[in-house]
Amino acid sequence: MRHRRRTWIPGLLLISPSLILLAVFVYGLIGWTVNLSLQDRHNARPAKGYVGLDNYTKLFTSDINDRFTHSLKNLVVFTLVFMAGTIVLGLIWALLLERRAKAEGFWRTVYLFPMAVSFVASGVVWRWLMNTGQGDSAGGINAIFHGLGLGFLESPWWTDPDWGMAAMAVPAIWQLSGYVMALFLAGFRGIPEELREAAVVDGATTFQLYRQVLFPQLTPTILSALIITGHMSMKMFDLIMSVSGAQWLTEVPAVYVWQTLLTRDYAKAAAISVFLLLIVAVVVVPYLIHVNRSEKRS
Amino acid sequence: MSTETVAATAPAATAPRRGGPAPRQGLPRPVARTIRYGLLVLFVLIVLMPLYVLVVTSFKSGREIGVNGQWNLPETWTFASWAKAWTALGPSFGRTFQLAIPVALISSLIGAANGFVLSRWRFPGADVVFTLILFGMFIPYQAVMIPLRDVVSWLGVAPGIPTLVFVHTVYGIPICTLIFRNYYATIIPEELIEAAQMDGAGLLRTFRSLILPVSIPGFVVTVIWQFTSSWNDYLFAIFLSNTRNGPITIALNALAGAQSPDYAAAMAGALITSLPTLLVYVLLGRWFIGGMMAGSVKS
Numbered sequence: 001m002r003h004r005r006r007t008w009i010p011g012l013l014l015i016s017p018s019l020i021l022l023a024v025f026v027y028g029l030i031g032w033t034v035n036l037s038l039q040d041r042h043n044a045r046p047a048k049g050y051v052g053l054d055n056y057t058k059l060f061t062s063d064i065n066d067r068f069t070h071s072l073k074n075l076v077v078f079t080l081v082f083m084a085g086t087i088v089l090g091l092i093w094a095l096l097l098e099r100r101a102k103a104e105g106f107w108r109t110v111y112l113f114p115m116a117v118s119f120v121a122s123g124v125v126w127r128w129l130m131n132t133g134q135g136d137s138a139g140g141i142n143a144i145f146h147g148l149g150l151g152f153l154e155s156p157w158w159t160d161p162d163w164g165m166a167a168m169a170v171p172a173i174w175q176l177s178g179y180v181m182a183l184f185l186a187g188f189r190g191i192p193e194e195l196r197e198a199a200v201v202d203g204a205t206t207f208q209l210y211r212q213v214l215f216p217q218l219t220p221t222i223l224s225a226l227i228i229t230g231h232m233s234m235k236m237f238d239l240i241m242s243v244s245g246a247q248w249l250t251e252v253p254a255v256y257v258w259q260t261l262l263t264r265d266y267a268k269a270a271a272i273s274v275f276l277l278l279i280v281a282v283v284v285v286p287y288l289i290h291v292n293r294s295e296k297r298s
Numbered sequence: 299m300s301t302e303t304v305a306a307t308a309p310a311a312t313a314p315r316r317g318g319p320a321p322r323q324g325l326p327r328p329v330a331r332t333i334r335y336g337l338l339v340l341f342v343l344i345v346l347m348p349l350y351v352l353v354v355t356s357f358k359s360g361r362e363i364g365v366n367g368q369w370n371l372p373e374t375w376t377f378a379s380w381a382k383a384w385t386a387l388g389p390s391f392g393r394t395f396q397l398a399i400p401v402a403l404i405s406s407l408i409g410a411a412n413g414f415v416l417s418r419w420r421f422p423g424a425d426v427v428f429t430l431i432l433f434g435m436f437i438p439y440q441a442v443m444i445p446l447r448d449v450v451s452w453l454g455v456a457p458g459i460p461t462l463v464f465v466h467t468v469y470g471i472p473i474c475t476l477i478f479r480n481y482y483a484t485i486i487p488e489e490l491i492e493a494a495q496m497d498g499a500g501l502l503r504t505f506r507s508l509i510l511p512v513s514i515p516g517f518v519v520t521v522i523w524q525f526t527s528s529w530n531d532y533l534f535a536i537f538l539s540n541t542r543n544g545p546i547t548i549a550l551n552a553l554a555g556a557q558s559p560d561y562a563a564a565m566a567g568a569l570i571t572s573l574p575t576l577l578v579y580v581l582l583g584r585w586f587i588g589g590m591m592a593g594s595v596k597s
Binding site for chain 2: 008009010011012014015017018019021022025026027029030032033036089092093096097101102105107108109110111112113114115116117118119120121122123124125126128129131133136137138139140143144174178182185186231234235237238241242245254257258261266269270272273274276277280281284285288289292
């Protein structure tokens, strides 16, 4: 039998169509958006020439009613509530299901359920549940609080100037906690059984077992859950459009891009998109480098 | 990473025994079990609440909406709203299958090929290439949407389902590649590929007769992922189609997005829109998490 050296050329050939598509449709188009954001292109007219960073500085200095700054603040509130909510719920669910449970598949499937529903569809029901109104026409959530005698918790939800953005995170948490649970379950499954057994043999209590053995092992999973949820919240668009109809109170940059496009201010819309991309890149690129490195070490 | 520190402190030298003693519980067993299952039930109820409201509202008559509490069952059950919703959504329902099925199949196959190359048939610079592909998974689509529409109209392609199939397939390549790369890196030993090599199998033959047959768990994950994400997508849909030729999310938004929509019809529409993806999850959900656990999703 003749030993043939494996050449890498077939591999590169097989993967090259994908690489070309991604080069054009991801990196090429990003380049084009950046290019557009440096020009003056209002309406459908051709570009009037380059204006440097004007489109960006205008977002912070002369945007009507500080709309962009407002949308960024909204994004921060939304992101914090959404990340905290999905990660806490996802972790609780994963802890409940991590050891063998009766009807395991059933619980998991139900917790993953909302993920199967589109944001547009879940927006329909959440808009209805978060309705304001009195008595019989009260939204479902306010009706529950009222019925439980917790009237002080009743709220106009997403139309509340102070808490609107936090309320907007509730449907998003409902929708995606199951996904975070799945991530954590996969993480728990990746922990070698010997570690757990060794700790138990050593007389660790359940609390010590999780605190000192399992959670440290879960750190990479928690990190990726943070990155994934953070990234999801940057892109949140359909849900906000469908729950609140993208009103000023709950506007985020991802929605503002769309609203700007409707006014045909292409260059400004491009500048907002690039800004959004920069936020994502600042977080994600170091993460990808870190993952690559730690993979090489192991 | 944390692995070393734990391995150093935990007495890993102790011979691992199957079925060793259970950890000393803080709470008596029956109490702990009651709390555990009580919580599981409570969370299931919370998660299912919105779905319950969706269902009961969709069967109420227009007159009952707003005068009857949202949690109440309908006084008279009627299918009128379902009929109305189906009239609005029916045409796009079939169209969306023409979108989601090809997207799921094509991008999974591309992902499998890429994942195989990047895990077991690497070329110089594969790491850099892989990182660039991965970043594609994280880009907010807003950053490519504006020129994408120009490119589509410049190519002279009509907006609608075929355009969306292409776009979803391309932007699905990163996630499918990642899933298969991690999956293959976990389950395919290097020696296996080398053995196939020595028997004279080239890349394509190795892929077809050695790798594809063991790829089912990976395919389940990518097919579910791509099917649901293209079925549920709204952003690409509003940019690249309209109510006459677009997928169902567009039609649903037209039905439900009005200032004061017909809520019963909107709920029925939301249910119709969600049935295929829910069915996919109920039938395949087990394997979805199973596939994720098999190492196909990076943790």
